[in-house]
Amino acid sequence: MAKTLFDKVWDQHVVRENDDGSTLLYIDRHLVHEVTSPQAFEGLRLAGRKPWRPAAAVATPDHNVPTVDRSRGIADPVSRQQVEALDANCREFGILEFGMQDERQGIVHVVGPEQGLTLPGMTVVCGDSHTSTHGAFGAIAMGIGTSEVEHVLATQCLIQKKPKLMRITIDGPLPLGVTGKDMALFIIGRIGTAGGTGHAIEFAGEAVRALSMEGRMSLCNMAIEAGARCGMVAVDEVTLDYVRNRPFAPKGELWDAAERAWRALYSDPDAHFDRELRFDAAEIEPQVSWGTSPEMVVPVTGRVPAPEEAANEVQAASWRRALEYMDLKPHTPITEIQVDKVFIGSCTNGRIEDLRAAAHVVRGRHVAENVRLAMAVPGSGLVKRQAEAEGLDKVFIEAGFEWREPGCSMCLAMNADRLEPGERCASTSNRNFEGRQGMGGRTHLVSPAMAAAAAIAGHFVDVRNWQEEQ
């Protein structure tokens, strides 16, 4: 029988089918960070349980870590306690950790793939919604809550109901200046933040295949913002080339065997999907979110919409509230919106390709006077080292950016990096919720090149015009 990519990976991980229709699903890789794990480890201790297979887990602190000088540790005692709790738990339970002083430390969704700890065909979980990122490798990768973190630690399994399957195909070549991030925002704009609820989404089509692994990770990363359980892309040469020779990837004969298995990780031609959507890549322009939900997004050539244009009264009410929070007037051209801060980084866009794209835009230019802070935050210590080897740090610094240490930083502002009330930010992160980047802060989601261009111009600009000049 013809199978989807999701079916193939799912079927290989079924430990047992329960009578009630749920499945006990085996988990190959468990990624752990400091925010959603302490209560799970405490639960194990209280019940006198040990991790089932500690070698399947890997941890790194990312949400709370400072992005400035780390030699003196973490100033905030509450944040420090949480990071120290992760260190202690990993020691106690025998889990590999890339600690704050380890060069391999970084955002867990950057570190996993970078180290070859995320492999095609795996089931990957983490107490973090953006675990969907790892689906870019043809893996089933799902965000879970802390109780499930404890369940996976104790049993190496999850109790799951098989989700429905959706395929989103993007036909044709992606236009110049349009990225995986724009593709993600475009799709969420079309299907809404609950459009993928109850579904696993496979992204397919020429434009998706043409993306680098970084681009595919940005796309799958935001599958959760469409409400999906996970996002996936089939394995191809791009996938294999990325994984080959990563530190924890199989080598030699083991690689050969793995490669044979991985080459089968695609949806068979006549496989069934519960829902199929197709878009033309030519329709996709660089995107800018205007509101307080990732579905409130328009092309950079567009304008802020008016509540009267909403599809229904529920949406109109959300738009009115968002316009007030964002302090925006309907019909304002996007390119007239000025920004106070610029953030380049996060699990969505903190990889080397993202930094290269942003550096390419700012090279030889300078951050506008009205921009109070522009920061580039690498997704990991190794991304930082690579960027510095390419001289990107100097490009950013000369343009007036701050060049920081790796972590989640101002994507969620759990550390000291945040917006002040009323500040407006061009951000390469994934969520523009009220208060997400700091109480009263206003977030506009964009690609790295678009964020970089906004930093230089002081307002949103269509980066395609600049790229044509170059």
Next chain:
Amino acid sequence: MQAFTQLEGIVVPLDRANVDTDAIIPKQFLKSIKRTGYGPYLFDEWRYEDRGEPGMDCTHRPKRKDFVLNQPRYRGASILLAGENFGCGSSREHAPWALLDYGFRCIIAPSFADIFYNNCFKNGILPIVLPAETVRRLMEACEAQEGYRLRIDLQAQTVTTPSGEVLHFEIDAFRKHCLLNGLDDIGLTLQHADEIRAYEARRKQEAPWLFMRA
């Protein structure tokens, strides 16, 4: 986990779509390493005028009078009526912890985000999906009548209104069973430990690269 069988309580209407978990419990409170103590900071940015910090005593913080939880008529509420796609965004289980710590045991909405919905069941909170028109009608009735209460019966899968109207809801059989009995599903899964070990033994032969040490 606390079992959930029946509940009768005050209902509070939160008439907004797409309420995300960042709004339910802002990030600064996620630094705690405990499961309890989040109730005072539930919906912190909507509830208070100042910026909340972990450990802050909330009794004298300036409150936003227009926010429903601050209205005296809803004091002691245990049932939350919410809009569509409730609990979207971050997977933080601190969101159900905060709702539970505040006193909510049941949330009724037209739809929920998947991870949040799942997290509720792990904490003895019953999320109920009812049609959008029904939720709208309940919100209007709730706003019109001070002291509006609903009665929930999980075994019967019913919500009963003050006028005696009985609304039926659907729920997955396994989740219902766990919630009714307050079961720890780790214990249930470990009853299948032999099957997990047998699966591992087989997979080590088929795909040994999955068992390399991290």
